[in-house]
Amino acid sequence: MEMEKVPAAGYRIEGLDIAGISRSNMLKNISLPAKVWKSVSKAKQLVTEFKPDAIVGVGGYASGPTLWAGIRKRIPTLIQEQNSYPGVTNKILAKYAKKICVAYPGMEKYFPKEKMIITGNPVRQDIADLQSKRMAALEFFELSNGGFVLLVIGGSLGARTVNESIAKSLDVFAKNGIQLVWQTGKQYYPQAAELQKKYPNIRAFDFIQRMDYAYAAADVVVSRAGAISLSELCIAGMPCILVPSPNVAEDHQTKNAMNLANHDAAIVIKDTEAINQLGDAVIKLATDSSMRQSLSKNISALAVKDSAARIAQEVIALTGK
Numbered sequence: 001m002e003m004e005k006v007p008a009a010g011y012r013i014e015g016l017d018i019a020g021i022s023r024s025n026m027l028k029n030i031s032l033p034a035k036v037w038k039s040v041s042k043a044k045q046l047v048t049e050f051k052p053d054a055i056v057g058v059g060g061y062a063s064g065p066t067l068w069a070g071i072r073k074r075i076p077t078l079i080q081e082q083n084s085y086p087g088v089t090n091k092i093l094a095k096y097a098k099k100i101c102v103a104y105p106g107m108e109k110y111f112p113k114e115k116m117i118i119t120g121n122p123v124r125q126d127i128a129d130l131q132s133k134r135m136a137a138l139e140f141f142e143l144s145n146g147g148f149v150l151l152v153i154g155g156s157l158g159a160r161t162v163n164e165s166i167a168k169s170l171d172v173f174a175k176n177g178i179q180l181v182w183q184t185g186k187q188y189y190p191q192a193a194e195l196q197k198k199y200p201n202i203r204a205f206d207f208i209q210r211m212d213y214a215y216a217a218a219d220v221v222v223s224r225a226g227a228i229s230l231s232e233l234c235i236a237g238m239p240c241i242l243v244p245s246p247n248v249a250e251d252h253q254t255k256n257a258m259n260l261a262n263h264d265a266a267i268v269i270k271d272t273e274a275i276n277q278l279g280d281a282v283i284k285l286a287t288d289s290s291m292r293q294s295l296s297k298n299i300s301a302l303a304v305k306d307s308a309a310r311i312a313q314e315v316i317a318l319t320g321k
Helices: 002-010 028-052 063-072 087-093 131-140 160-168 169-175 187-198 211-217 227-236 247-260 271-286 289-300 306-318
Strands: 055-057 079-081 097-104 116-118 148-155 178-183 201-204 220-223 239-243
Touching: 028 063, 055 063, 055 087, 063 079, 063 087, 079 087, 079 187, 097 306, 131 211, 131 239, 148 211, 148 271, 160 169, 160 187, 160 201, 160 271, 169 178, 169 271, 178 211, 178 271, 211 227, 220 227, 220 271, 227 289, 239 247, 239 271, 271 289
Parallel strands: 055 079, 079 097, 097 116, 148 178, 148 220, 178 201, 220 239
Antiparallel strands: none
């Protein structure tokens, strides 16, 4: 995605031929040493040519070679850990980094405390004041004012279990007057479009551009538990039901979700249990305004605002300029 989005925003981007460790198919790792060597060589070349004053890594395996090249050249490095459980790249490079920006408290279990600062995760700025957008959002999605609105977001690629669980519950949603704004991802969108013909309470999209309107219209959100999504939900103060994806490295989505659940800030349902439990959980939350208010209050308390500016200030401080 970034190979399209970054140039569109007017910035140069260079790709590295690197991959993560495959835990499901060890044969895929045979070519990994060669890719690491190749990517580190290219990263050294890029760092030499670009002459950066600082280097920032956000935890993906693609950031590893460039950070390592910078460390070898004694260029100040900063890593940002988006999740409540760090990935392998950040764990390895943490002892060399000058500063570590984290999104959650308690990360001293994994990183040197003296290097850490809680900055939160950078999120879109248009979701900070949703109440003023409520009426415009309802009009945008052609929803009735005063009705309950459920927002379902499974990521830009969709989430099969979430989509199938929602599809199974459409009858009960319709009977309870629940309006649905449903981001399905590209693969499931054709099925959702057909279901939309049967259920007038559905607004299905493969991808929602105006997420500020989606949040503003919603009373409850069903979501995966990626780090940025959870940071957005905290800023928006949304009562939410989380269905963590099991198909991510080190099961970090479950750890992210449980961090919120442990603060009574979200309801968490396992992916394997979503088909049978998700619909009932939505109905229960839709009919319990006090629970929604409590979840909203608790998740809002976990929000860290101005994250991008905080991280930028730490980067500038590293350069000494």
